[in-house]
Amino acid sequence: MHKKTKFLAYAVILLLAIATVSFQSAPRQHPNIVYILADDLGYGDVSANNPEGKIITPNLDKLASEGMRFTDAHSPSSVCTPTRYALMTGRYPWRSRLPVGVLRGYSRTLIENDRATVASMLRKNGYQTGVVGKWHLGLDWALKKEHEAMASTENYGIKTEMNPEHIDFTREAAQGPNTVGFDYSYILPASLDMPPYCYLENQKLAELPSAYTDGNKLTSGYTGPFWREGKMAPSFDFHGVLPNFIQKAKEFITRQSKTKPFFLYLPLPAPHTPWLPTNNYKGKSKAGEYGDFVQQVDASIGEVLKTLKESGFADNTIVIFASDNGPYWRQNFIEQFNHKAAGPFRGMKGDAFEGGHRIPFIVRWPGKVKAGSVSNATTTLANLMATCADIVSNKDAAFVTEDSYSILPVLLGKTRQVAQQPAVIHSSSVGYYAIRKGDWKLILGLGSGGFTEPRQIKPTVGKPEGQLYNLSVDVAETSDVYAQHPEKVKELTALLEQIKQSKVKILSK
Structure with a gap:
């Protein structure tokens, strides 16, 4: 093979190799x-x-x-x-x-x-x-x-x-x-x-x-x-x-x-x-x-x-x-x-x-x-x-x-x-807060807080002021266990307040 031809052949191979490496190393376009x-x-x-x-x-x-x-x-x-x-x-x-x-x-x-x-x-x-x-x-x-x-x-x-x-x-x-x-x-x-x-x-x-x-x-x-x-x-x-x-x-x-x-x-x-x-x-x-x-x-x-x-x-x-x-x-x-x-x-x-x-x-x-x-x-x-x-x-x-x-x-x-994610928080149309952590969900308020009647129920003195549900056994929220689990109410209320007051991201422990 002529020296010039051989040189051109090597040059083409080198360029192809460089192009292949560049293509393989180029980041894929974001989706x-x-x-x-x-x-x-x-x-x-x-x-x-x-x-x-x-x-x-x-x-x-x-x-x-x-x-x-x-x-x-x-x-x-x-x-x-x-x-x-x-x-x-x-x-x-x-x-x-x-x-x-x-x-x-x-x-x-x-x-x-x-x-x-x-x-x-x-x-x-x-x-x-x-x-x-x-x-x-x-x-x-x-x-x-x-x-x-x-x-x-x-x-x-x-x-x-x-x-x-x-x-x-x-x-x-x-x-x-x-x-x-x-x-x-x-x-x-x-x-x-x-x-x-x-x-x-x-x-x-x-x-x-x-x-x-x-x-x-x-x-x-x-x-x-x-x-x-x-x-x-x-x-x-x-x-x-x-x-x-x-x-x-x-x-x-x-x-x-x-x-x-x-x-x-x-x-x-x-x-x-x-x-x-x-x-x-x-x-x-x-x-x-x-x-x-x-x-x-x-x-x-x-x-x-x-x-x-x-x-x-x-x-x-x-x-x-x-x-x-x-x-x-x-x-x-x-x-x-x-x-x-x-x-x-x-x-x-x-x-x-x-x-x-x-x-x-x-x-x-x-x-x-x-x-x-x-x-x-x-x-x-x-x-x-x-x-x-x-x-x-x-x-x-x-x-x-x-x-x-x-x-x-x-x-x-x-x-x-x-x-x-420490918890997820929801708000209703009238402003009721609900916080969910694991299987437990606390609603701060009585009634639906929205369009389902009764929307809002005034708490009775000495009675629960909110609702607590264990969604793992009660996904339809038919059994309010607020009175039975005061420690869970206290925990979720405190976490909700911490997230509400924080100006930075709260990370779960």
């Missing part, structure tokens, strides 16, 4: 993360959790068969806004400016200025971030000039709504999803039964809310196709909201690059009221219009999963599915349809009882999370921040929050419980 949050979906509405139920959810069942299904996952609160605050910030909702209750459509942003969020952390780690769906964490709507001074009032627009007549809808909202870490946002301000009924894209109204609705089914008891009266965009279609969000989510996925990871937060507006199944889903379940709407939600999630697969993202995408709290499913519905939306648990949305905050929770991560696995680990949605930081190896102290603990070791099958 994409798609977080789907249903609204008011019960643990027992997912047929994988409740095979005897009257609702069929084939897409969620398939997701569970391909990933890990949790049996003891909880929302930090039993109602919408507080849970979303905890999910985004890794802090329990009672640490916010709105310790009890929910925001409305004209409320200002609840997430504090410069507060770290899951979105801002992932963006710092190179993620393209997007949110499509029901926001319900407030917007700093622009005020008309004559009302601008009100913006400096403490908690203005938090404890009570802003007056819509003071808002200049022609101007972009000053704060919202794009100021807390999202590169792209397409949202409904609050729940689909709360005005204003309109969409905002990147904090700008897609259409001014210049029309008005008188509301619908106002005497239905917050069920069925119920929505409140108020401002709306002229072309707003209540039936089209869920399909619209699914289409926008699919568009977000398909325009992503294969070289940069993405985080899509998809907070669905359903099956929260108004229950509005489209014609092709009416009568498909055996649980009335609510059940039909749930089955439409399931099919919608299937569309998103199909788009991930067709776009070539499925194999390197973590899909997380959860609900923001328990279902609004009253006892008369249980009896009418023989369907337990909360599964075997007592109560419903709003309650301190398990039915208010024990939720469906599924995680799929091909090649990492064992397909068809079931975890009994006790976890809350506040754990997203620490889990995502663990996944991307972010050690920045700015993203270490008071109440978030990584569930990554559980997902990878390395542990059975969430390491170092």
Whole structure:
């Protein structure tokens, strides 16, 4: 072989060897993360959790068969806004400016200025971030000039709504999803039964809310196709909201690059009221219009999963599915349809009882999370921040929050419980605290603390002031053993107070 030819051959071999080593040593791209949050979906509405139920959810069942299904996952609160605050910030909702209750459509942003969020952390780690769906964490709507001074009032627009007549809808909202870490946002301000009924894209109204609705089914008891009266965009279609969000989510996925990871937060507006199944889903379940709407939600999630697969993202995408709290499913519905939306648990949305905050929770991560696995680990949605930081190896102290603990070791099958998590805490719609440690659950208050009657019971002098349940033998919370275990009441009360007062993460001993 000619010397020059031989030299070129050796050079090519050397370059190939260097390229191979470089490729092998290059870090694998972080996984994409798609977080789907249903609204008011019960643990027992997912047929994988409740095979005897009257609702069929084939897409969620398939997701569970391909990933890990949790049996003891909880929302930090039993109602919408507080849970979303905890999910985004890794802090329990009672640490916010709105310790009890929910925001409305004209409320200002609840997430504090410069507060770290899951979105801002992932963006710092190179993620393209997007949110499509029901926001319900407030917007700093622009005020008309004559009302601008009100913006400096403490908690203005938090404890009570802003007056819509003071808002200049022609101007972009000053704060919202794009100021807390999202590169792209397409949202409904609050729940689909709360005005204003309109969409905002990147904090700008897609259409001014210049029309008005008188509301619908106002005497239905917050069920069925119920929505409140108020401002709306002229072309707003209540039936089209869920399909619209699914289409926008699919568009977000398909325009992503294969070289940069993405985080899509998809907070669905359903099956929260108004229950509005489209014609092709009416009568498909055996649980009335609510059940039909749930089955439409399931099919919608299937569309998103199909788009991930067709776009070539499925194999390197973590899909997380959860609900923001328990279902609004009253006892008369249980009896009418023989369907337990909360599964075997007592109560419903709003309650301190398990039915208010024990939720469906599924995680799929091909090649990492064992397909068809079931975890009994006790976890809350506040754990997203620490889990995502663990996944991307972010050690920045700015993203270490008071109440978030990584569930990554559980997902990878390395542990059975969430390491170092001292307890989990729930708050009800009226502000009852509940603390769970191991098998024991303490509720500070009598009654449901939410929507189940009796909601609040005044303690009798000399009698128990709260409720204590051993969930290992009484998952339905039918036997209150508060009086029989004063030492456990004292222990859990002290731990709850320690966590409430702490400004740093408390680690279990």
